[in-house]
Amino acid sequence: MQGTSDARQTMESQDELHGGVVRQRGNVMGKNIQEQNNGSNETTPEPNKELSPTSSKGSSVVLILLLLMVGITWGIAATAYFGVVDYKVLVGIKETEKVVTERGEPPVMSQDNQPSKEGETTNENMKTADKDERDNTLKQTEGKVKVKDTAQDPTKSKNSTPKKTKKPTTKTTDGTVPKKKKNPPDPLTSEKDIPILKQLREAEKLLKSKQAAKAKAAYQKLVSSNPESPMARFGKAESLFQQAEQERSNKLLQECIQAYNEVAELATCPPALKKKALLTKAERQTFLGHLRAALLTKTQLARDFPNDEKVLNQLGVAYLMIGQNDKAKQVFETVLDIHPGDGFALVHLGFIIKIKGDWMKSIEYLLPGVTSLEEGTQEGKFYFHLGDALYRTNRTKEADEIYKLGAERGLFRSKFQRSLYNVERLQSRPFWTPQQAKVVDYVKKLEKNWKTIRDEALKMMDVKKGLFVNEDENLRNTGEWRQFTLYQRGKKDAACSRVPKTCSILEQMPNAVGCTRGQVKYSIMMPGTHIWPHTGPTNCRLRMHLGLVIPTTGDGVRLRCADDIRTWEEGKVLIFDDSFEHEVWQQADTFRLILIVDVWHPDITKREKRTLTPI
Ligand code: LMR
């Protein structure tokens, strides 16, 4: 499992890749946001203006980003961060139906949302995903994406307030002015709304000017007097959401979910509004971490709109988010049967196939999906997995092109630095000195005690002890690579008791053992091993390697990071940033043993150390 941290990124990143995608298409609001950002031209988006990784373009994503940016914590946001940003499914995060408490919650998700331990998982991906690398694929959004908070502005919603264009008056051939044609009815409006259109407009003004409580009261009044008006109920739901955001209240969010449901249940509800209400409801449910409930909502939608690709794509995403990848696969296949070439379905299907390990086949979907430039396809995770699939099938030049393109489009920090969970402002370089990394003391401690650290590991190397476990992140091209984890995500593993001296040395390094975005582990690699080029999940850590047993026979052992190749020395620490592409060759005659110690990037603040979601 070495691969873990990186692995996850590698292909795993694949998983990671799940990130933001989630809400794209079906998400009406998200769509609007993207349209605004892209100048509302879906077919020819300007790459630079595209939403970055989070592409999610969902209003919740916008909200989450805003919260992250301003450092506000909201229980919902914390939950949503995971729920929305990645496909839990793929990443092995357990669903929770628990509602996060209101206000004042630490920005950490509830335990229930943490990736579950082996055995508790319910799907194949979860079982195989390495805990460290697991989220890797998720798209990182921190600091990277700047999205305008327009999601809540109903004026920006094409569907809610379609613009009426004034047609020039034409005269008939006999010179008379033709009878005024009636405007086509707004597909979102019902007959039951007509008598109160004026009042609805008044209430909408309140909503637009962010007077959520007043808007809610106005809509509530309309609901009481006109209980069959779908628009009144929809407005009430929208104002509840706005108020929930303003007050950071999960309780209001739940009321809002109920209100959307009431819209959809009205016999008088026009189909277009029903679709919009239920898609929005599902989005809010996802935001709350109620993934199964969101799936139910989307299942219901798919029954009503069985040929609607947006609805089906959203259903596929819902399955992905709870780890039912096979079901998701079927749904995306159905979309492609009905709408061949649908970009969103292509990238998602390609993603599923890729993480199952069929590189060749995944390219058939990922490549046309990514090049379609359709909404929801411009995600780092898709570029990441496509590049990886191309590389592993010997199409290395094309892989390079895809990575370059991903970097140009703002999905990666550079063609080499492809981590997806990034804090944008951090300085970066492939290899670091202890001074640059601000770990001079740590390096001294490790180098002074290297023999103790080595000897404890050597005693534990017996395979029967079961401490060194195989890398299972699919990072190995050839050979054998095992690791023994002591800390991960800032938590000490019980196995520390097997190497007590080493762990007590490590305990003196809070920026290492407390690094919630890293691990500490022994890594042993056998001769004949080649590790595919891969990328770690985050730029928030640096990776120290303490050489313990370093063979120099044969062609030796080498580590490439970006375009710099180095090797290890016994008793010496090597520091690199594993968010850059790296690759390892073990071509010596005997095993190589190192201790990997991740440490917070020196530019990471105290607050970030506390609040960044663990990886
Ligand atoms: C990595 O961190 O990906 C590798 O360099 C680890 C190792 O054991 O060489």
Ligand code: MN
């Ligand atoms: Mn790695």
